[in-house]
C-alpha cells in the first residue's frame with residue numbers, strides 16, 4: 014500500500030520461498046496481494062472473489078491454502094512457498110514436470126494454483142487413484158484443459174515419487 | 175541410393191511438449207495483472223445496481239475527498255469519445271446497432287453498467303472510492319427474455335430499436351415452400367429448444383492498462399485481447415478518431431479467452447482517455463470476477479421453435495426454425511454475426527435437407543451483452559439439428575444412428591452447398607467417422623444393455639447419445655464475409671513475416687496469437703520442417719501491433735488454417751529466394767538446383783550443398799547478390815483464404831441415470847474427430863478435451879440466470895457452475911483424417927470442435943435414457959431436478 018493511504022498498519026514477519034520478509038501492512042490486506050504487490054511474486058494468480066477458483070493456492074506452513082482467503086496479518090510468522098519457489102536449483106518439481114510432460118496446461122492461468130494444490134495433495138497421498146486426484150482438485154478450477162491432462166500430470170508426478 | 179541430403183527429424187505431426195510451458199509452470203508468465211509501471215494508477219468503476227434506469231445525478235465529491243484518490247469522472251466527461259463500434263452487422267438486413275459508450279450517459283440498460291470512474295493510487299482504494307460515489311437513479315421497467323422483449327408492451331431499451339429488435343434475418347427457402355414440405359411429410363415432430371445463456375469464464379478476467387505519451391501523443395495499450403490489431407484499428411478509427419499508428423496494442427499472456435476476449439470493451443478507450451487526462455500516468459483496469467460476470471459478454475441465449483418433417487424411412491425432408499436470440503443490453507462488437515451467418519447458415523449440419531427455413535429475431539434485453547462464445551452460433555446449430563435427428567428417430571422408430579446415416583452428405587458430394595448461404599463444405603466422410611465411433615463405443619452392445627435394463631426394470635437407466643457434427647472454421651474469405659456479403663466490416667485474412675537473420679536464427683511474426691493454444695510451438699514445428707531450420711532456432715513472436723504485421727487475431731478456429739497458412743506461404747517465398755541465392759553461390763542456374771531439408775544443391779550433387787544458414791548470412795551481408803536481389807531473407811505474406819474449412823466427426827456419450835433421483839453419470843465419452851491433418855497431436859488433444867468439457871457443461875451444469883428485475887443470479891464463481899475435475903469424465907479420443915483441400919497443410923481447425931459436438935452428444939444421451947418413458951425433450955442444463963421432473967411428468 015502506498016504512503017498516501019497508510020492508515021493503521023500491522024508489522025509482519027513472513028518467510029517466502031526461504032527468504033525472510035518484514036513488512037508493515039494494512040490489516041485488511043489479503044495475503045495474495047502481499048505476495049503479488051508487495052513482494053512482486055506474480056505467479057500466484059487471482060481468478061475470483063469467492064474463494065472458488067484456487068488460482069491463488071500457495072503452501073502455508075506446508076499446507077495448500079487459498080491466499081485470497083488469508084489476511085497477510087494472519088500469516089505473521091509463517092513460512093510460505095509460492096510457485097516461484099517450487100523448482101530447486103533449476104530442477105522442476107515433479108508436479109511441474111508432470112504438467113509440462115502431459116500437456117496439463119493451456120493458458121496457464123490456473124496452473125500455479127493447480128501445481129501448488131497437487132503437490133500438497135501428493136504429500137498426503139503419494140499414490141492416489143484417478144478418483145482421489147479429481148476430488149483433491151475440488152477447489153481448483155481450470156477452464157481450458159477439461160482436467161484429463163491435469164490428472165495425468167499428477168499421476169506422472171506420483172509415479173516419479 | 176537417391177542423392178539427397180540427410181533428412182532431419184520431422185517436426186510436423188509430432189506430439190512435442192509446448193515451449194510456452196516452462197514460464198507458465200514456474201510462475202514467470204506475464205499476464206496483464208502482472209504488469210508493473212512506475213506511477214501506475216488504478217481505476218474503480220461505479221456500476222449501476224439497477225438493470226434499467228435514468229441517471230438523475232452523480233456526486234463524485236465523496237470519492238474525490240478521499241486521500242489517495244487522484245480523479246473521478248462521469249460519462250459526460252467522455253462525450254468526445256464515440257460509442258464503441260459495431261463491427262459485424264448482419265448482412266442484407268437492417269441492423270439497429272446501439273453500442274455502449276465508455277461510461278453510460280443519461281440511462282443505464284443493465285445491472286453493472288458503468289456510470290462513473292474513480293482513479294486512485296491503489297486497487298483497494300479505487301474500489302472504496304467507487305463505493306463512495308453517490309448516484310441517484312429513476313427506475314425503469316425491465317425485460318430479460320429475448321422473446322418477451324419483442325412482444326407488444328415490453329419495456330423499451332433504445333429509441334433507435336423499436337420493439338427492442340436488433341435485426342430480423344432469415345435464410346433458406348420461402349416459408350410457404352417449407353410449410354408445404356412439412357405438410358407433405360410422412361412424419362413430423364416439433365421441438366422447443368432453449369439454448370441457455372452461458373458465461374464464458376476464462377480463468378483470467380479481462381483488463382486494460384493504458385499509457386499515454388504526452389511528448390509524442392502516442393498511446394500504448396496492453397489488453398487481454400484475442401485480436402490486438404483489430405482493437406487498435408477499431409479504437410483509433412471509430413472511438414478516438416486518431417490515426418492507427420498513434421496506438422500500439424499489446425496482448426500479454428492471456429489466461430483463456432473462449433471468444434469473450436475478442437471484443438472492443440469500454441475499458442480500452444476509457445483507460446487511454448484517462449491516461450491522457452492525467453498527463454500520461456499509466457492507468458490500470460482489471461476486472462474482478464463479479465465484474466467479469468456482469469459486464470463481459472455472455473454466450474448463446476437462444477429460444478427456438480423447430481418443426482421437422484421426414485419420410486417413414488427417416489429421410490429429413492423439411493426443417494423450419496424460428497429463433498429469438500438475446501443480444502443483451504447493447505450491441506457487442508460482432509454480436510450480429512453469431513445468430514445469423516454462424517448459426518442459421520450451419521443449421522443443416524452434416525445432412526442433405528432439401529427444404530430449410532430459418533428465421534431469426536435478435537432482441538435487446540436488460541442483460542449483459544451476448545456475443546461469440548467458443549463455437550459461436552455453431553454449437554446452437556449443432557445442438558438443434560442433432561436433437562432434431564433424435565426427434566426424427568423417435569417419430570419414425572428408426573435407430574438414431576441410422577437416421578444420421580440416411581441423411582449424411584456423401585464423400586462424393588464435396589464441395590457441398592447446403593443451399594442456405596454457407597460456403598461449400600470443403601471435404602468430409604461423415605459415415606466413416608460415425609462407423610468408427612459406433613464401433614469403438616460398442617454401440618450394438620450398448621443398445622442391447624439399454625434394452626435389458628429397461629426390461630428388467632433396473633433403477634439405473636442407460637442413455638446413448640450421438641452427435642454427428644460439422645462446423646465452419648478458418649474464417650473466412652474476405653469477399654464472402656465482408657460488407658457486401660455477410661456483413662463483417664473488414665477483411666478476415668491473416669499475416670506472417672519470416673526473417674532468417676545473419677546467424678541463421680529465425681524469427682516469425684504473425685498476426686495470429688495464442689491465448690492458451692500453443693502457437694509458439696505449433697508454428698515453429700511447421701517452419702522447421704519447411705525451411706529445414708532446427709526447431710530451437712525458430713522463435714514465434716506475436717501479440718504486439720508494433721512488431722507484427724496486421725492480423726485479425728485468434729477466434730473461429732482460424733489460427734492454423736489461416737494464420738498457419740500465411741506462415742506456410744511465407745516459407746515458400748523464403749525458399750524461392752534461398753534457391754536463387756544458393757544457385758548464385760553454387761554458380762549454377764536456378765533451374766538446376768533443389769532445396770531440401772534446409773540445403774540448396776545442384777541436382778544429383780547434394781554433397782556440395784549450401785545451407786540455408788550460409789545463404790541467410792550471404793543475403794544479410796549482401797557482398798555478392800545476384801543482379802537485382804534485395805539483401806536479407808525477409809518475406810511477408812497476407813493470406814486471404816479461398817474458403818473456410820469444415821471439421822466434423824461423431825461423438826458418443828453414454829450416461830447412466832438414476833430414475834429415482836435423476837442423477838446423471840457419464841460412463842463413457844468417445845470422440846471421433848476429423849480435423850484434417852494435425853501438426854501437434856498433443857495440442858489438438860488438449861483443445862478437444864477442453865472443448866468437450868465446456869460443451870458437456872452446457873448440457874449438464876451451466877446456465878446464467880437473471881431475475882425479473884435484471885439481477886444476475888449466477889453472478890459469481892460460487893453460483894455459476896463451471897465444472898470441476900470430479901464432474902467430467904475421461905475422454906477417449908480417436909480420429910479419422912480427411913485433409914482439407916482449402917490450405918496446403920490440409921488442416922481443418924480444432925479449437926471449437928469439442929464444444930460444438932459434446933453438448934448434443936450429452937443432451938441426446940440424457941433424453942435417450944428416458945425416452946421409453948415418453949420423455950422427448952428436456953431443457954438444458956439437464957440437472958437431476960429437471961430429469962427427475964421429466965421422468966415423473968411422463969409417468
Ligand code: FES
Pocket residue numbers: 058059060061062063064065066067068069070079080081082
Ligand atoms: S482467487 Fe479464486 S480462490 Fe483465491
Ligand code: FES
Pocket residue numbers: 117118119120121122123124154155156157158377429430690
Ligand atoms: S490452463 Fe487455462 S484455466 Fe487451466
